[in-house]
Amino acid sequence: xxxxxxxxxxxxxxxxxxxxxxxxxxxxxxxxxxxxxxxxxxxxxxxxxxxxxxxxxxxxxxxxxxxxxxxxxxxxxxxxxxxxxxxxxxxxxxxxxxxxxxxxxxxxxxxxxxxxxxxxxxxxxxxxxxxxxxxxxxxxxxxxxxxxxxxxxxxxxxxxxxxxxxxxxxxxxxxxxxxxxxxxxxxxxxxxxxxxxxxxxxxxxxxxxxxxxxxxxxxxxxxxx
Amino acid sequence: xxxxxxxxxxxxxxxxxxxxxxxxxxxxxxxxxxxxxxxxxxxxxxxxxxxxxxxxxxxxxxxxxxxxxxxxxxxxxxxxxxxxxxxxxxxxxxxxxxxxxxxxxxxxxxxxxxxxxxxxxxxxxxxxxxxxxxxxxxxxxxxxxxxxxxxxxxxxxxxxxxxxxxxxxxxxxxxxxxxxxxxxxxxxxxxxxxxxxxxxxxxxxxxxxxxxxxxxxxxxxxxxxxxxxxxxxxxxxxxxxxxxxxxxxxxxxxxxxxxxxxxxxxxxxxxxxxxxxxxxxxxxxxxxxxxxxxxxxxxxxxxxxxxxxxxxxxxxxxxxxxxxxxxxxxxxxxxxxxxxxxxxxxxxxxxxxxxxxxxxxxxxxxxxxxxxxxxxxxxxxxxxxxxxxxxxxxxxxxxxxxxxxxxxxxxxxxxxxxxxxxxxxxxxxxxxxxxxxxxxxxxxxxxxxxxxxxxxxxxxxxxxxxxxxxxxxxxxxxxxxxxxxxxxxxxxxxxxxxxxxxxxxxx
Numbered sequence: 017x018x019x020x021x022x023x024x025x026x027x028x029x030x031x032x033x034x035x036x037x038x039x040x041x042x043x044x045x046x047x048x049x050x051x052x053x054x055x056x057x058x059x060x061x062x063x064x065x066x067x068x069x070x071x072x073x074x075x076x077x078x079x080x081x082x083x084x085x086x087x088x089x090x091x092x093x094x095x096x097x098x099x100x101x102x103x104x105x106x107x108x109x110x111x112x113x114x115x116x117x118x119x120x121x122x123x124x125x126x127x128x129x130x131x132x133x134x135x136x137x138x139x140x141x142x143x144x145x146x147x148x149x150x151x152x153x154x155x156x157x158x159x160x161x162x163x164x165x166x167x168x169x170x171x172x173x174x175x176x177x178x179x180x181x182x183x184x185x186x187x188x189x190x191x192x193x194x195x196x197x198x199x200x201x202x203x204x205x206x207x208x209x210x211x212x213x214x215x216x217x218x219x220x221x222x223x224x225x226x227x228x229x230x231x232x233x234x235x236x237x238x239x240x241x
Numbered sequence: 242x243x244x245x246x247x248x249x250x251x252x253x254x255x256x257x258x259x260x261x262x263x264x265x266x267x268x269x270x271x272x273x274x275x276x277x278x279x280x281x282x283x284x285x286x287x288x289x290x291x292x293x294x295x296x297x298x299x300x301x302x303x304x305x306x307x308x309x310x311x312x313x314x315x316x317x318x319x320x321x322x323x324x325x326x327x328x329x330x331x332x333x334x335x336x337x338x339x340x341x342x343x344x345x346x347x348x349x350x351x352x353x354x355x356x357x358x359x360x361x362x363x364x365x366x367x368x369x370x371x372x373x374x375x376x377x378x379x380x381x382x383x384x385x386x387x388x389x390x391x392x393x394x395x396x397x398x399x400x401x402x403x404x405x406x407x408x409x410x411x412x413x414x415x416x417x418x419x420x421x422x423x424x425x426x427x428x429x430x431x432x433x434x435x436x437x438x439x440x441x442x443x444x445x446x447x448x449x450x451x452x453x454x455x456x457x458x459x460x461x462x463x464x465x466x467x468x469x470x471x472x473x474x475x476x477x478x479x480x481x482x483x484x485x486x487x488x489x490x491x492x493x494x495x496x497x498x499x500x501x502x503x504x505x506x507x508x509x510x511x512x513x514x515x516x517x518x519x520x521x522x523x524x525x526x527x528x529x530x531x532x533x534x535x536x537x538x539x540x541x542x543x544x545x546x547x548x549x550x551x552x553x554x555x556x557x558x559x560x561x562x563x564x565x566x567x568x569x570x571x572x573x574x575x576x577x578x579x580x581x582x583x584x585x586x587x588x589x590x591x592x593x594x595x596x597x598x599x600x601x602x603x604x605x606x607x608x609x610x611x612x613x614x615x616x617x618x619x620x621x622x623x624x625x626x627x628x629x630x631x632x633x634x635x636x637x638x639x640x641x642x643x644x645x646x647x648x649x650x651x652x653x654x655x656x657x658x659x660x661x662x663x664x665x666x667x668x669x670x671x672x673x674x675x676x677x678x679x680x681x682x683x684x685x686x687x688x689x690x691x692x693x694x695x696x697x698x699x700x701x702x703x704x705x706x707x708x709x710x711x712x713x714x715x716x717x718x719x720x721x722x723x724x725x726x727x728x729x730x731x732x733x734x735x736x737x738x739x740x741x742x743x744x745x746x747x748x
Contacts, residue, residue: 072300
C-alpha cells in the first residue's frame with residue numbers, strides 16, 4: 017500500500033513521522049502522570065484512557081515504520097537515532113523531557129494536551145500530510161486517519177477542561193495563561209526545524225498559521241495571550 | 242507489491258518494538274528525576290531488559306477484546322433487567338453478599354486503577370510499566386462494570402445507594418479501605434508485591450471465586466457475567482504478579498529479605514481482609530458453594546503450597562503465620578458473623594441467625610470448632626430472640642490498629658481467649674488483634690500510628706455526633722431500612738410480596 021510513495025518522500029517520512037512514536041510515548045507518560053496525580057475522576061479516568069490511546073498511536077506509528085522497512089526494525093532504529101541525535105528533533109525531545117519532570121499535574125495537562133498536541137497534530141497530520149500527497153503518500157493519510165479523528169475528539173475534552181479551570185477564578189486564568197505562554201514559546205521554536213525540513217521555505221508560514229490557530233483556540237477558552 | 246526480502250520478525254521482537262522500543266534514555270533531564278520513586282525501597286534492579294513480558298497485548302487488540310466483552314456484558318445486563326432477574330435469585334438474603342461486594346470491593350478496584358496509574362508512569366522498566374497501565378485501565382473498567390451490574394439491584398433493595406460515601410466511613414469498610422490505603426502509600430515495588438502478587442496471585446481465588454460462584458449458585462446471572470467478563474483480565478493480573486516477584490528475586494540477592502518481609506506482611510493483611518469473604522461464604526449465601534475452610538484448603542494450602550515450593554528456589558519461604566491463618570480458617574467466619582450480628586444496628590446490610598439446616602451444615606464443615614465454640618452461641622442468641630431479647634452490643638469496640646477489625650479474634654490454640662497485643666510508640670499505646678498485626682505495626686510504627694480508626698474518630702466527635710443515630714446519618718445509612726436483621730426489613734417485605742405474586746400466577 018505504501019509502495020507508491022516516492023523514494024525521497026519515504027526518507028522524509030522516516031525523518032518527520034516515525035520519530036513521533038517517541039513523542040507519543042512521552043504523551044502516554046504524561047497522560048498517565050495526570051491520571052496518577054490528578055484530582056477528580058472526571059480528569060483522572062479520562063486520562064488513563066488517553067494513556068492507552070497514546071500507546072496505541074505510538075504503536076500505529078511503529079507499524080508504519082515496520083511496513084516502510086519491509087518488515088524489519090531498521091527504519092525504527094534510524095528514526096530513534098533521529099529522535100535522540102538529529103538537531104531537528106532536540107527541541108521537541110527537550111520539551112517532552114522537561115514536561116516529564118514537571119511536578120504540577122495541571123501544567124503537564126496543559127503543556128502536553130493543549131500546547132504540544134495543539135501544534136504537533138495539525139502540523140504533522142494536516143500540513144505535512146498534505147505535502148505528501150504530491151509524492152504519492154495518499155495511503156499514509158489513511159494509516160494516520162485514526163490520529164486525526166482521535167485528536168478532534170480529544171481536543172473537545174481538553175478544551176472543556178481548560179475552559180472550566182479558567183472560569184473557576186482569576187488566579188487560575190493568570191496561572192494557566194502563563195503556562196500557555198511558556199509552552200507555546202518553547203514549542204513554536206522547537207517545531208521550526210521540523211517545519212523547515214518538511215515544507216522548506218513555506219515552513220515558517222505554515223507553523224505561524226498553526227500557532228495562530230492555537231492562539232485563537234486558547235483565546236476562546238478564556239486564556240490571556 | 243514486491244515480496245518482502247527481509248526476514249520477518251517474530252512476535253516477541255515485534256512486541257518489544259511496540260513497547261520497549263518506544264522508550265529512550267533521557268538526556269535533558271536525569272533518568273532519576275524522571276523516575277523518582279523506584280529506588281527508595283531498596284529493591285535493586287540491575288538490568289530492566291531481563292524482564293520477560295508475561296503477556297503481549299498491543300493497544301489495538303486491547304481495545305478490540307475489551308469492547309467485544311463489554312458489549313456482551315451489557316447485553317446480558319439488559320436482558321437481566323428486562324426479565325426481572327432480581328426476582329429469580331435464590332433468596333433476597335443473597336443480595337446482602339452483593340451489598341458487601343459493592344461497598345467493600347468495588348471501591349478497591351477503583352483504588353487499584355489509581356495506583357496502577359502511578360506505577361504505569363513511574364516504573365522505569367517499560368515492560369512492567371505498560372503492564373501496569375493496562376491493569377490501571379482494567380481496574381477502572383471493572384469498577385465501572387461492577388457498578389453498572391449491581392446498579393440494577395439498587396432499584397429494588399436497600400444498602401447500595403451510598404456505597405462510595407460509606408466506603409470512606411463505615412467501620413467494617415475501613416478494613417478493605419485501609420488495606421488498599423496501606424498499599425497505595427507504599428513504594429511501587431511493595432505495591433506490586435501487595436496487590437499483584439499477594440492479592441491477585443496468591444489470594445485472588447479466595448476473593449473472586451467465592452463471589453462469582455456464589456452469584457452462579459444463587460441465580461445472579463448479572464454478576465456471574467461480570468465475573469466471566471473480568472476473567473481474562475484477571476489472568477493477566479496474576480501473571481504480572483508472579484513475574485514481578487520472580488524478577489525482583491532474580492535481579493539481586495539483596496532483594497530477597499525485602500520481598501520476604503512484604504510477602505509476610507501482605508499475606509497476613511490479606512488473610513484478615515478475606516475474613517469478610519469467609520463470613521460471606523459460610524453465612525450469607527442461601528445456597529452455599531463450599532465452606533471457607535474448604536476454599537482455604539484448596540486455594541491456599543494446596544495451590545499456595547505448590548506456589549511457595551516453586552518459589553523456594555529463590556529462597557522465598559511460605560509467609561510467616563501461614564500456619565496460624567490455616568488454623569483460623571475454621572474460626573474466622575464464625576467470629577466475624579458474630580461481630581456483625583452484635584453490631585447489626587451499624588451494618589449496611591442485613592444479618593440473621595443461621596437456621597437449623599444451616600447450623601448443621603456449619604457443624605459438618607467445621608467439625609473441630611463449630612459445635613464446641615460457635616453453635617452454642619448462635620443457639621443462645623436464637624433463644625434470646627424468641628424471648629424478645631435480641632442481643633445488641635451497644636459498646637463501641639476496640640479496633641486493631643493494623644487491620645482495623647474489632648478485637649474479637651481469639652488466641653491461636655485457645656478459642657476461648659480473646660487475642661490481644663500492644664506496642665508503645667512515642668509514648669502512646671497501640672492495640673492489635675494478633676501477633677501478625679503487631680509485627681506489621683512494629684516494622685512501620687510511624688505509618689500505622691497515623692491510621693484513621695473509626696471508634697477513635699467517634700470519640701473525638703468527628704463522625705456526626707455521639708449517638709448511634711448521629712453516626713448512621715453520617716454514614717448515610719437509613720435506620721430500619723439499610724441496617725438491622727433481614728427479618729422485618731423492607732428487603733424481606735418486597736421479596737415476600739414477589740413470592741406471593743408468583744404463587745398467585747402459578748395458581
